[in-house]
Amino acid sequence: MRISLRVNGEETVVDDVKARNTLLDVLRDKLNLKGAKKGCEGEGCGACTVIVDSRPVYSCMYPAIAASGRDVLTVEGLEMGGELDRVQKEFVNRWAFQCGYCTPGFIMALEALVREADSNPSKLREVYGGKVRGIVEDALIGHICRCTGYEPIVETALLLLSEKGLD
Amino acid sequence: MPFNIQSLEDYYSPRTVKEACSLLLSNQDFIPIAGGSAIYIFSAKGLLQDVRGFVSLNSIPLNGIHGSDAYVELGATVTHQELLESRLQLPGVLREALLTIPKEVRSVGTVGGQLCTCFPNFDLNVALLALDAEVMVTGSDHVRSEGIEKFFKGVLEPDLRRGEIVTGIRFPKKRDLLSGYSKAALTAHGFSLISVGVALKVSGGFFEDVRVAVGGTLNTSPVRLKGVEGALRGRAVTHQTISEAAELALRDGALNVSTDFKTSSEYKRHLASVLIRRTILRVVGL
Ligand SMILES: Cc1cc2nc3c(=O)[nH]c(=O)nc-3n(C[C@H](O)[C@H](O)[C@H](O)COP(=O)(O)OP(=O)(O)OC[C@H]3O[C@@H](n4cnc5c(N)ncnc54)[C@H](O)[C@@H]3O)c2cc1C
Ligand code: FES
Ligand code: FES
Numbered sequence: 001m002r003i004s005l006r007v008n009g010e011e012t013v014v015d016d017v018k019a020r021n022t023l024l025d026v027l028r029d030k031l032n033l034k035g036a037k038k039g040c041e042g043e044g045c046g047a048c049t050v051i052v053d054s055r056p057v058y059s060c061m062y063p064a065i066a067a068s069g070r071d072v073l074t075v076e077g078l079e080m081g082g083e084l085d086r087v088q089k090e091f092v093n094r095w096a097f098q099c100g101y102c103t104p105g106f107i108m109a110l111e112a113l114v115r116e117a118d119s120n121p122s123k124l125r126e127v128y129g130g131k132v133r134g135i136v137e138d139a140l141i142g143h144i145c146r147c148t149g150y151e152p153i154v155e156t157a158l159l160l161l162s163e164k165g166l167d
Numbered sequence: 168m169p170f171n172i173q174s175l176e177d178y179y180s181p182r183t184v185k186e187a188c189s190l191l192l193s194n195q196d197f198i199p200i201a202g203g204s205a206i207y208i209f210s211a212k213g214l215l216q217d218v219r220g221f222v223s224l225n226s227i228p229l230n231g232i233h234g235s236d237a238y239v240e241l242g243a244t245v246t247h248q249e250l251l252e253s254r255l256q257l258p259g260v261l262r263e264a265l266l267t268i269p270k271e272v273r274s275v276g277t278v279g280g281q282l283c284t285c286f287p288n289f290d291l292n293v294a295l296l297a298l299d300a301e302v303m304v305t306g307s308d309h310v311r312s313e314g315i316e317k318f319f320k321g322v323l324e325p326d327l328r329r330g331e332i333v334t335g336i337r338f339p340k341k342r343d344l345l346s347g348y349s350k351a352a353l354t355a356h357g358f359s360l361i362s363v364g365v366a367l368k369v370s371g372g373f374f375e376d377v378r379v380a381v382g383g384t385l386n387t388s389p390v391r392l393k394g395v396e397g398a399l400r401g402r403a404v405t406h407q408t409i410s411e412a413a414e415l416a417l418r419d420g421a422l423n424v425s426t427d428f429k430t431s432s433e434y435k436r437h438l439a440s441v442l443i444r445r446t447i448l449r450v451v452g453l
Contacts, residue, residue, distance in 0.1 A: 055248065057271050127252065
């Protein structure tokens with residue numbers, strides 16, 4: 001099957017997509033975007049996280065065909081003109097990674113959170129009863145870092161939210 | 168269920184429920200797909216049944232969320248996240264259960280997909296059981312609705328016949344409902360060992376209309392603990408009533424659980440009893 005979708009802002013056509021293929025298969029094997037990782041294939045490690053239509057998803061269990069016509073953002077699509085974006089820079093500043101395997105997933109989770117905070121801050125407040133730490137934990141809980149560097153990641157998230165008036 | 172999709176060839180996007188049902192009826196090795204999250208993980212684990220075609224439900228308008236004075240009605244393809252963000256005033260048990268599911272799964276997993284997987288560890292199922300929901304089912308030549316308790320026939324076994332799909336679910340909207348959800352798992356985003364959903368009313372200091380649903384690593388689908396409910400209904404809202412009722416979860420026969428590599432059956436019963444007590448105390452404000 002042929003699918004067309006937008007990947008990191010570019011209209012992209014992918015041929016020979018099988019119904020059994022996941023979005024992660026397409027990104028890594030057909031589009032050569034190796035940022036999203038296969039960490040566990042279905043247990044919820046989060047390394048495969050990308051954003052589809054503004055929402056974070058595990059691409060290892062997202063049917064490739066279902067991505068047809070949608071807007072997909074991966075870690076490769078964040079930098080602009082050779083510059084890292086806000087979340088990435090903050091990760092570097094704080095050493096919020098060690099081996100780096102989980103990092104694209106964590107970054108995409110925070111990118112999704114920042115977009116949520118921009119588009120609907122009052123909803124975020126309402127759903128989490130105003131508890132910003134709760135917002136952050138919920139955004140990160142579906143991610144595992146085996147190098148156990150969670151604190152700087154949580155701090156990064158708290159900082160990004162406070163910049164959006166959520167603190 | 169579960170599936171092996173390695174020999175999968177076809178992917179259909181029907182426009183109507185009727186079309187979906189007839190595709191499913193005339194092709195034995197086709198299954199419906201909504202978010203796909205459960206299907207793809209089961210398949211990645213190399214599990215069982217060969218599937219040759221998917222019938223996608225996402226091209227059918229089944230994603231409405233409606234609330235009237237009497238009912239809340241959810242379309243089968245409403246995602247967990249859409250429900251969480253909806254304008255409805257969600258009962259506590261539903262909101263709290265949804266928040267235990269990883270956000271990346273909430274973005275894609277649907278109400279119908281969760282129900283039809285019929286897994287006792289799935290949290291929304293337990294909350295919907297506590298809310299006494301009704302499941303709406305359509306086949307190629309009939310429409311029916313069924314109480315959720317009956318719909319959960321067994322583990323991975325929803326009460327669906329070939330060619331039938333779930334179109335939605337609804338539950339009564341009750342004023343002054345007190346409800347809540349608690350989950351015990353080994354990791355922050357792990358499947359529940361035991362989870363408890365309660366929904367009840369209190370009138371003049373007495374329990375009314377009590378439902379206690381338990382899910383987790385059970386040998387059955389999620390269950391209502393009628394013994395516990397009976398020990399509360401009509402009784403005064405006190406620490407003692409609640410503790411005594413919660414103890415009934417320890418009895419043989421209340422929960423069908425086994426010892427596995429994570430926990431013993433005694434521990435699961437103990438967890439159920441503790442979570443029932445704590446959740447009820449919390450929702451009634453004691
Ligand atoms: C890593 C991970 C962690 C998870 N953690 C949790 C958790 O903590 N708590 C929790 O509750 N859940 C959890 N889940 C499960 C998740 O909630 C389910 O996978 C999801 O709800 C399934 O919905 P879906 O739309 O993706 O279903 P699909 O995968 O599309 O379908 C699942 C099954 O239902 C059938 N089906 C789907 N829709 C219909 C319909 N309308 N009519 C008839 N049959 C239908 C399909 O044929 C298939 O058999 C987790 C899942 C993953 C992958
Ligand atoms: S690879 Fe997708 S959740 Fe781990
Ligand atoms: S930095 Fe190594 S797994 Fe997270």
